[in-house]
Amino acid sequence: xxxxxxxxxxxxxxxxxxxxxxxxxxxxxxxxxxxxxxxxxxxxxxxxxxxxxxxxxxxxxxxxxxxxxxxxxxxxxxxxxxxxxxxxxxxxxxxxxxxxxxxxxxxxxxxxxxxxxxxxxxxxxxxxxxxxxxxxxxxxxxxxxxxxxxxxxxxxxxxxxxxxxxxxxxxxxxxxxxxxxxxxxxxxxxxxxxxxxxxxxxxxxxxxxxxxxxxxxxxxxxxxxxxxxxxxxxxxxxxxxxxxxxxxxxxxxxxxxxxxxxxxxxxxxxxxxxxxxxxxxxxxxxxxxxxxxxxxxxxxxxxxxxxxxxxxxxxxxxxxxxxxxxxxxxxxxxxxxxxxxxxxxxxxxxxxxxxxxxxxxxxxxxxxxxxxxxxxxxxxxxxxxxxxxxxxxxxxxxxxxxxxxxx
Amino acid sequence: xxxxxxxxxxxxxxxxxxxxxxxxxxxxxxxxxxxxxxxxxxxxxxxxxxxxxxxxxxxxxxxxxxxxxxxxxxxxxxxxxxxxxxxxxxxxxxxxxxxxxxxxxxxxxxxxxxxxxxxxxxxxxxxxxxxxxxxxxxxxxxxxxxxxxxxxxxxxxxxxxxxxxxxxxxxxxxxxxxxxxxxxxxxxxxxxxxxxxxxxxxxxxxxxxxxxxxxxxxxxxxxxxxxxxxxxxxxxxxxxxxxxxxxxxxxxxxxxxxxxxxxxxxxxxxx
Ligand SMILES: Cc1ncc(COP(=O)(O)O)c(C=O)c1O
Numbered sequence: 001x002x003x004x005x006x007x008x009x010x011x012x013x014x015x016x017x018x019x020x021x022x023x024x025x026x027x028x029x030x031x032x033x034x035x036x037x038x039x040x041x042x043x044x045x046x047x048x049x050x051x052x053x054x055x056x057x058x059x060x061x062x063x064x065x066x067x068x069x070x071x072x073x074x075x076x077x078x079x080x081x082x083x084x085x086x087x088x089x090x091x092x093x094x095x096x097x098x099x100x101x102x103x104x105x106x107x108x109x110x111x112x113x114x115x116x117x118x119x120x121x122x123x124x125x126x127x128x129x130x131x132x133x134x135x136x137x138x139x140x141x142x143x144x145x146x147x148x149x150x151x152x153x154x155x156x157x158x159x160x161x162x163x164x165x166x167x168x169x170x171x172x173x174x175x176x177x178x179x180x181x182x183x184x185x186x187x188x189x190x191x192x193x194x195x196x197x198x199x200x201x202x203x204x205x206x207x208x209x210x211x212x213x214x215x216x217x218x219x220x221x222x223x224x225x226x227x228x229x230x231x232x233x234x235x236x237x238x239x240x241x242x243x244x245x246x247x248x249x250x251x252x253x254x255x256x257x258x259x260x261x262x263x264x265x266x267x268x269x270x271x272x273x274x275x276x277x278x279x280x281x282x283x284x285x286x287x288x289x290x291x292x293x294x295x296x297x298x299x300x301x302x303x304x305x306x307x308x309x310x311x312x313x314x315x316x317x318x319x320x321x322x323x324x325x326x327x328x329x330x331x332x333x334x335x336x337x338x339x340x341x342x343x344x345x346x347x348x349x350x351x352x353x354x355x356x357x358x359x360x361x362x363x364x365x366x367x368x369x370x371x372x373x374x375x376x377x378x379x380x381x382x383x384x385x386x387x388x389x390x391x392x393x394x395x396x397x398x399x400x401x402x403x404x405x406x407x
Numbered sequence: 408x409x410x411x412x413x414x415x416x417x418x419x420x421x422x423x424x425x426x427x428x429x430x431x432x433x434x435x436x437x438x439x440x441x442x443x444x445x446x447x448x449x450x451x452x453x454x455x456x457x458x459x460x461x462x463x464x465x466x467x468x469x470x471x472x473x474x475x476x477x478x479x480x481x482x483x484x485x486x487x488x489x490x491x492x493x494x495x496x497x498x499x500x501x502x503x504x505x506x507x508x509x510x511x512x513x514x515x516x517x518x519x520x521x522x523x524x525x526x527x528x529x530x531x532x533x534x535x536x537x538x539x540x541x542x543x544x545x546x547x548x549x550x551x552x553x554x555x556x557x558x559x560x561x562x563x564x565x566x567x568x569x570x571x572x573x574x575x576x577x578x579x580x581x582x583x584x585x586x587x588x589x590x591x592x593x594x595x596x597x598x599x600x601x602x603x604x605x606x607x608x609x610x611x612x613x614x615x616x617x618x619x620x621x622x623x624x625x626x627x628x629x630x631x632x633x634x635x636x637x638x639x640x641x642x643x644x645x646x647x648x649x650x651x652x653x654x655x656x657x658x659x660x661x662x663x664x665x666x667x668x669x670x671x672x673x674x675x676x677x678x
Binding site: 174288 | 462464465467468469474476484485511512513514515538541561563564565568573586587588591673
């Protein structure tokens with residue numbers, strides 16, 4: 001594999017004080033947001049080492065989220081594929097049904113420490129919106145969720161869940177009316193209401209300190225999985241994989257393994273209708289370096305630097321950027337990023353449902369499809385660990401519609 | 408001396424407040440840009456901010472967002488914009504032009520290539536909305552080519568940052584009058600005055616105030632303590648939907664004339 005950047009000794013030393021992962025990351029925002037971002041970075045770095053904060057977070061993760069989530073040996077799926085053993089890290093079993101809650105529980109505690117009374121969030125699939133509305137309800141904070149008008153349509157169940165939880169869902173009709181536009185709108189809200197508002201970004205994108213903070217809150221996934229591997233199997237997996245939208249569940253799994261050089265790391269991006277068709281959301285596999293939403297990373301844009309419209313069957317992967325740490329992992333060659341198409345993800349969804357009795361989220365189905373491909377490359381005694389980032393209840397309408405079934 | 412410094416020196420000598428209109432390049436029409444730039448000057452503009460449209464303008468309100476979307480739909484990009492500035496310069500060597508926009512179009516164009524071409528076209532300064540002082544090495548080529556990097560200061564800017572911003576300011580310092588996006592209307596003149604006073608005490612560079620200035624009254628109120636006022640969304644809104652270049656120019660003239668008048672009346676009164 002070619003690497004554009006020499007891999008560092010210690011991948012855990014990133015980001016630096018300016019939020020840089022090599023040439024990626026940073027703080028590319030309007031002046032008005034510099035002060036709130038500095039305040040957030042300072043508060044977060046202090047809280048990260050505060051034993052009382054850590055204890056509070058651990059308690060919430062155990063008793064509210066339901067951690068640790070198990071690693072599950074998908075024996076029938078593995079046997080059917082006929083290659084390596086596939087293990088699933090069951091983030092779908094978390095409260096609210098995805099890894100997103102790991103991050104919102106953490107950021108909500110930070111928001112409370114900062115005395116903020118209003119939470120805003122952007123959401124694509126609605127999972128992060130639900131996870132934000134959930135923690136806001138629990139802490140008695142007002143919550144406003146920005147969601148692209150296109151996504152509101154394809155994720156109706158999650159929109160209603162957010163409303164049941166007391167959040168206001170604001171449709172975003174600018175640009176492509178999807179996740180990137182929801183992020184723009186949330187940033188505009190934040191710039192206008194910085195005094196009382198905390199912006200919970202739902203993935204490892206955005207300006208520093210978000211990519212670091214969101215990663216830290218999701219890194220529990222990989223820490224648990226690594227310890228569970230050692231305890232239950234006496235060794236580390238041969239390969240690990242996760243789907244990559246903005247990249248939070250992926251970095252959550254990957255981070256603990258970054259310095260274990262023998263563990264192969266593969267991120268599955270949404271190839272939509274195929275990388276060659278241009279209708280995809282594979283920023284790393286098919287994009288180029290650029291600046292979007294406050295950080296330098298790989299983006300999907302045209303020759304004039306205009307951000308392109310993306311396509312994926314899964315709203316949560318439909319994003320033209322990606323977390324800057326993934327850009328760094330790609331360029332150092334530490335991780336590979338490949339495309340998984342809509343059709344491949346759907347096939348994996350059905351296969352997992354029928355062999356294991358698990359309905360995976362469409363996002364996570366991309367990871368399952370990639371795990372199946374990887375398993376075929378290895379012998380039966382090898383282990384491929386796949387992050388099952390969320391459950392598929394929210395997607396049953398999309399899948400039924402796609403298959404011509406009226407519910 | 409570059410055109411921006413020259414212009415502010417002239418304004419100071421004449422005791423006048425600068426008028427800086429902002430227009431989105433290519434809106435309402437790509438053909439009308441060059442005549443519009445001349446019309447802005449004829450209506451009393453001292454410096455022109457030309458917005459480079461971007462698909463994801465996170466600091467802009469709906470008016471400038473939509474103007475950018477319309478321009479992008481007509482295929483407007485940096486090559487065209489630099490050609491318009493070159494055409495404008497053929498007959499106007501005096502009025503400074505500042506390009507205002509976001510990083511990604513320039514990043515993809517290439518910083519060095521952009522800086523060279525912009526300087527050759529007659530651009531005088533560049534304001535990169537999403538590139539704060541901390542990331543100033545991004546686009547270092549822009550300064551190296553002799554273009555001013557215009558910095559923003561905001562109500563949320565801390566005293567320590569303000570100190571650094573004032574030290575780094577080139578051309579002029581753009582004070583964002585309230586914490587928000589372009590086009591909102593939340594002017595609190597007393598607050599702005601005290602902040603601008605603090606900036607002027609520290610900065611060598613002149614201070615222009617923008618965001619929320621929309622008419623003669625608000626411009627005159629700001630002119631009492633600022634070196635220049637920037638008018639963006641209200642002008643862009645006024646120009647939107649005009650039938651042809653002639654109408655766009657007439658609308659610009661009609662919109663700016665009373666503002667220019669109010670600024671000059673204040674200056675005459677003060678003198
Ligand atoms: C279940 C699930 N997995 C993955 C994602 C993609 O986000 P990320 O790449 O940040 O994990 C989402 C986003 O909504 C999601 O709901």
